[in-house]
Amino acid sequence: xxxxxxxxxxxxxxxxxxxxxxxxxxxxxxxxxxxxxxxxxxxxxxxxxxxxxxxxxxxxxxxxxxxxxxxxxxxxxxxxxxxxxxxxxxxxxxxxxxxxxxxxxxxxxxx
Amino acid sequence: xxxxxxxxxxxxxxxxxxxxxxxxxxxxxxxxxxxxxxxxxxxxxxxxxxxxxxxxxxxxxxxxxxxxxxxxxxxxxxxxxxxxxxxxxxxxxxxxxxxxxxxxxxxxxxx
Numbered sequence: 001x002x003x004x005x006x007x008x009x010x011x012x013x014x015x016x017x018x019x020x021x022x023x024x025x026x027x028x029x030x031x032x033x034x035x036x037x038x039x040x041x042x043x044x045x046x047x048x049x050x051x052x053x054x055x056x057x058x059x060x061x062x063x064x065x066x067x068x069x070x071x072x073x074x075x076x077x078x079x080x081x082x083x084x085x086x087x088x089x090x091x092x093x094x095x096x097x098x099x100x101x102x103x104x105x106x107x108x109x110x111x
Numbered sequence: 112x113x114x115x116x117x118x119x120x121x122x123x124x125x126x127x128x129x130x131x132x133x134x135x136x137x138x139x140x141x142x143x144x145x146x147x148x149x150x151x152x153x154x155x156x157x158x159x160x161x162x163x164x165x166x167x168x169x170x171x172x173x174x175x176x177x178x179x180x181x182x183x184x185x186x187x188x189x190x191x192x193x194x195x196x197x198x199x200x201x202x203x204x205x206x207x208x209x210x211x212x213x214x215x216x217x218x219x220x221x222x
Contacts, residue, residue, distance in 0.1 A: 033210070042115075042201050042212035043155070056209060091154065093210075098143050098162065100210055102155040 002026065004103035006092050012109045018080035021106045025073070025094030031055075033100060034067055034077050035091040043091055049075065082110045113138040115204050115213035123219040124192050132187040132216050134202030144185040145203040145210070146176055155201065161185065172196070194220045 005024040013019050025032050030051050035043035046065065047057040051072035060067070064083070069075040079086055087110045093100040116135045124130055136142060143162050147155040159170025166178040176187045185202060197220045202213040 035212075040215075042117075042214045045209070045211065048209065093155075098205065099145070099157065099160060100205075101157075102147075104154045 004092055004094055004101055006090075006103035006106055008106055009104060010107050010109075012111060013082055015084055015110050016081040018078065019082055019108065020076050020078045021090050021092075021108075023075045023077070023092030023103060025075070025092070026096075026101055029094035029096050029101075030072070031095045031100075032069055032075050033091075033093040033095075034075070035093065037089045037091055037105070039088070046077070046090075079108075082108075084110050086110050113142070113204050113209070113211050115202050115211055117200075117202055117213035117216050119216045120214070121217045121219065123221060125221045126194050127191050130187075130189045130192045130196070130218070132200050132202075132218070134185045134187065134213060135183050136185065136202070136204040137183065138204050142204045144176075144178060145205070146170065146174070146185075146187045147201045147203060147212075148172075149199045149201065149215075151198075158187070158200075192218075192220055194222065196220055 007022050032049045034046045037043045046060045047067045048055040049069040052069045067077045089105040089107050091105045093102045114137045145160045146158040149155050158174050159168050161168050161178045169175050174189050199215045201215045
């Protein structure tokens with residue numbers, strides 16, 4: 001069974017630039033999560049989708065972050081403009097019922 | 112609101128010694144509880160999970176955890192630690208539609 005796929009694995013951008021991350025969940029998983037993991041901290045939920053609808057985006061900085069999940073499958077997370085404090089690993093996860101399966105993550109460095 | 116506390120930021124044990132990582136949670140209903148492990152540069156791997164039933168759950172790599180409702184705890188244990196167990200460990204709590212992580216405990220294994 002294929003796992004959660006994320007790309008790119010690494011990204012370095014300058015502050016005020018924009019960046020986008022892509023996630024392909026496990027086939028058939030209705031729930032998709034995006035987490036932000038800052039170095040030395042636990043993952044923080046940014047947004048959760050159920051199919052193509054948003055369940056929880058209370059911790060998403062909506063002035064600069066956006067996410068979509070078209071057709072209830074793939075998802076993209078965008079940051080525009082990026083700030084230095086956005087440097088982190090962005091993890092995508094998907095679940096069928098309750099157990100979440102995680103991708104390898106995208107490590108973003110903002111300089 | 113649900114939350115997870117991992118009181119120990121960093122633990123060092125000798126190879127072959129026993130291990131216990133602490134996790135306390137706050138959740139309004141019966142929680143689903145998880146332990147994940149993250150090696151450097153890797154994604155999160157599920158070690159074990161508790162949904163209901165027997166409060167002592169067995170996981171992969173020789174790990175086990177015990178759910179104690181009265182103490183709101185879900186501590187992770189291993190009787191004999193191996194050098195390859197050195198990693199970051201995250202406790203998580205969730206329901207059918209969400210998941211929150213603790214800040215993590217970094218495990219160092221001394222030879």
